[in-house]
Amino acid sequence: MSAKTIQPVPILIGHEWTVPETSTTTPVHNPSTGDVIARTPMCGAEVVDRVVKNAHAAFAEWSETPHIERARVLFRYKMLLEDHFEALAALITREHGKTLVEARGDIRRGIEVVEYACSIPELMKGEVLENIARGIDCEMVKQPLGVCVGICPYNFPALVPMWMYPMAIACGNTFVLKPSEKVPLTGIRLIELLIEAGMPPGVLNVVHGGRECVDALLTHPLVRAISFVGSSPVAKYIYETGIKNGKRVQAAGGAKNYVFIMPDADIDNTVNGLTDAAFGCAGQRCMAGSTAVTIGKAADRLLGPLTERVASIKVGPTDRIPGGQLGAVISPQHRDRVLSLLANSEKEGASLALDGRAIQVPEEPGGFYLGPSIVDQVVPGMEIAREEVFGPVLNVMRFDDFETAIEMASNTAFGNGACIYTQSGKAAREFKHRAKAGMIGINVGVPAPLAYFPFAGWDYSFFGDLHLQGRESVLFFTRHKVTTSRWFSFGEGDVWHKE
Numbered sequence: 001m002s003a004k005t006i007q008p009v010p011i012l013i014g015h016e017w018t019v020p021e022t023s024t025t026t027p028v029h030n031p032s033t034g035d036v037i038a039r040t041p042m043c044g045a046e047v048v049d050r051v052v053k054n055a056h057a058a059f060a061e062w063s064e065t066p067h068i069e070r071a072r073v074l075f076r077y078k079m080l081l082e083d084h085f086e087a088l089a090a091l092i093t094r095e096h097g098k099t100l101v102e103a104r105g106d107i108r109r110g111i112e113v114v115e116y117a118c119s120i121p122e123l124m125k126g127e128v129l130e131n132i133a134r135g136i137d138c139e140m141v142k143q144p145l146g147v148c149v150g151i152c153p154y155n156f157p158a159l160v161p162m163w164m165y166p167m168a169i170a171c172g173n174t175f176v177l178k179p180s181e182k183v184p185l186t187g188i189r190l191i192e193l194l195i196e197a198g199m200p201p202g203v204l205n206v207v208h209g210g211r212e213c214v215d216a217l218l219t220h221p222l223v224r225a226i227s228f229v230g231s232s233p234v235a236k237y238i239y240e241t242g243i244k245n246g247k248r249v250q251a252a253g254g255a256k257n258y259v260f261i262m263p264d265a266d267i268d269n270t271v272n273g274l275t276d277a278a279f280g281c282a283g284q285r286c287m288a289g290s291t292a293v294t295i296g297k298a299a300d301r302l303l304g305p306l307t308e309r310v311a312s313i314k315v316g317p318t319d320r321i322p323g324g325q326l327g328a329v330i331s332p333q334h335r336d337r338v339l340s341l342l343a344n345s346e347k348e349g350a351s352l353a354l355d356g357r358a359i360q361v362p363e364e365p366g367g368f369y370l371g372p373s374i375v376d377q378v379v380p381g382m383e384i385a386r387e388e389v390f391g392p393v394l395n396v397m398r399f400d401d402f403e404t405a406i407e408m409a410s411n412t413a414f415g416n417g418a419c420i421y422t423q424s425g426k427a428a429r430e431f432k433h434r435a436k437a438g439m440i441g442i443n444v445g446v447p448a449p450l451a452y453f454p455f456a457g458w459d460y461s462f463f464g465d466l467h468l469q470g471r472e473s474v475l476f477f478t479r480h481k482v483t484t485s486r487w488f489s490f491g492e493g494d495v496w497h498k499e
Contacts, residue, residue, distance in 0.1 A: 006036060007038040008037060011206050014201040015195060022044070023042070025041055025042060027039055028040055033298040033367055037094070038095075040184050042207070042217065047207060049220065051206075052205075053222065055175065055176050055222075056147050059144075063173070065200075067243065070169065073194075073197050074120075074197070078111060078115060081111050081190075084181060088158065091185055092107070093318050096157055097282070097319075098318060107158050109372075110161075111191075117167050117346060120171065131165075133162050138482065139485075143403045145173055146224040147174050147175070147176065147223050147224055148173045148225040148226075148477060149175070150164035150178065151227070151238065152178065152180050153230045155281065155390075157179070164227040165177055165204055167477055169199070171474060172478075175203065178208065182330055218242050218245060224247065225249070226242045228454050231388070235252060236253070236460075238251045239463035250464040250465075251462070251463040252286070252457055252462050252467075253462060254414065255287065256388055256413075257389075258409045258418050258419070259273075259293065259420075260420040260422075261294045261295065262421060262423075265298060265423070267301055270421040278290060282328070282391065287446050289419060290388070290393065290394065292397070293399060295400075296400060300491065303376065316361055328353030333369050334391070335391075337391075338391035339357055339370070341387065342355075345378065345384040348384075349379070350378050353375070354373055356370055358371070371392070375393060376396045378396060380411075409434075413459060413461065414437075414461045415438055415462070417437050417438075428442045438461070449469065449470075454470040455469045
């Protein structure tokens with residue numbers, strides 16, 4: 001691809017889109033072809049300072065805008081997202097590599113957050129109690145914080161940003177969005193539509209960059225809150241750096257999600273659910289069901305039909321073949337990391353029931369493709385059992401009984417999701433009660449909740465107190481003001497009262 005066809009990646013300050021001059025840029029690829037389609041500017045502290053100050057200047061007016069007027073902007077935004085739904089899905093597919101079906105899901109789940117944010121007049125209601133003591137009343141209201149920041153990963157170019165900014169601006173904050181430098185184009189288009197919906201200048205701004213940009217956001221004195229989604233080591237760094245600098249922080253990290261398969265599981269439904277959980281989005285999601293934990297004879301019943309089903313998955317360039325079932329991974333470096341983990345699993349004694357490493361896609365030999373792999377005989381302690389692979393790989397672990405398996409699962413550092421496939425209500429209840437994860441699935445392979453429930457990761461999968469999505473997001477983006485009042489006598493304004 002020639003330099004003339006490489007798309008510029010602008011920042012947004014107010015309503016002005018500009019491409020900043022920076023010393024370095026990061027290539028944006030079409031993973032399906034390997035072509036460079038854009039270059040993201042790596043902004044430094046000076047650009048961040050201008051963006052944050054612009055957001056701060058817009059806060060006074062926007063925070064006093066009536067809730068219903070903010071909701072009307074979001075209602076119009078929701079309709080524009082629907083109008084441009086297919087174009088947005090195609091854009092995600094182009095810069096990310098996921099299938100068109102997966103891209104549509106990315107947009108749809110993001111729109112659900114916008115729909116939830118449209119109910120902000122109800123969500124922002126406070127509390128009042130008369131006569132907390134004789135003649136004394138008390139009320140609590142929720143007020144916005146100020147400038148909030150969203151630092152996003154590459155795996156959901158629409159959903160993750162929309163986890164953040166619709167609720168933040170609905171609550172009356174202004175916002176600085178930093179999309180992933182690997183997939184900035186979707187975020188830019190989302191904000192263009194928000195401007196078209198009537199968002200005032202400065203309410204939402206866009207900046208790009210890497211470590212220097214992030215550190216400038218984490219330490220800027222005008223930033224009040226940070227939302228982050230990414231790997232756990234980075235989430236921990238974001239959280240610790242943010243709180244040291246007086247920010248409110250919610251930082252969602254990675255995961256190692258277990259899917260328990262009981263001996264009585266319905267195999268057809270289990271195969272369907274597990275295939276989607278492990279290989280959907282090429283495994284590049286923090287809710288991927290990356291480890292099948294088989295109990296008793298479940299492995300013997302599961303592995304044959306599962307391997308047959310997964311082997312039939314079509315791998316190809318999803319930007320031009322909508323029927324493709326598995327797209328490319330985000331970069332050649334990430335592909336190499338997954339290949340390294342698979343090779344090491346064999347060295348440590350695991351066996352590949354299905355090996356996708358040698359996949360060939362003749363129509364696009366430059367794409368970043370991996371076929372689906374199933375790694376059997378995985379045991380605790382192996383690198384592939386400990387590390388989040390974030391690729392189209394399913395581990396299979398075998399246990400004789402439920403107790404040994406649940407004890408193993410309880411020792412993981414992560415705590416995003418855990419699922420069970422069973423026809424036993426007792427087994428399901430026991431699992432729901434004891435599984436050490438914030439999101440539980442019963443005969444559901446990906447237990448990610450809808451917009452009105454929190455995305456409730458635990459432990460090394462989440463750093464902070466208030467999660468993304470649901471009512472917790474309203475609490476995160478607001479602070480409470482409590483007023484206690486008492487009146488001793490009628491004042492001069494009370495002309496209707498006669499002594």
